[in-house]
Amino acid sequence: MKSWYKKHVKDLLSEEKGMTLVEILASILILSLVVTTFLSFFIQAAKTNNQTDTVNEATFIAQESIELLTYYSKTKSVEEALKMIETENAKEKSGFKVESNIFKKSDETLYTGTVNVSKEGKAYAQMETRLSFETAKEIKY
Structure with a gap:
């Protein structure tokens, strides 16, 4: 009976009906x-979207x-525009620091208007x- 039991137990164990640990x-x-690989792609995509x-x-x-600088060049003098720019530069817009400037090189007839937008440096x-200030007087730098 012992051999019959061993034979049936071996037959039962040899039939794989499940998965091992x-x-x-x-x-x-x-x-x-x-999953970790795909999650890293999603995280990188979110960072890129934020930037x-x-x-x-x-x-x-x-x-x-x-x-705004273009509007000033059509309606204001250079001095008035520079004063308005100073008040605008003091304000932050959506957490950004905006620096506008108007200048003229001595050998040019047009003024150059520049805008720099930065955040945390x-x-x-x-x-x-x-810009051409038609109503403006010449400013000397």
Whole structure:
């Protein structure tokens, strides 16, 4: 009877109807590696989106400031525009520091308007335009 029992137990053990603990652990390890890889892609994409949003916002602020300088060049004198720029430079827009400036090189007929947009010391947008102050008197630098 002992040999009959051993024979049937061997037959039962030789039939694999499930998974061993080692197989389960190996499959969990492989699955966790795949999931971790995909999660790192999503995290990197989120960081890139945040950086892009910041640069876009800074660019829109710089464009708005350039348009303001253009408006000043059509309606104000250089001195008035410089005073208005000083008050605008003192303000922060959406956490960005905006620095606008108007200057003229001695050998040029047009003024140069520049805008720099930065946050925490890092520049995010820079724009430049040429301006003609028709109503303006010459300013000497």
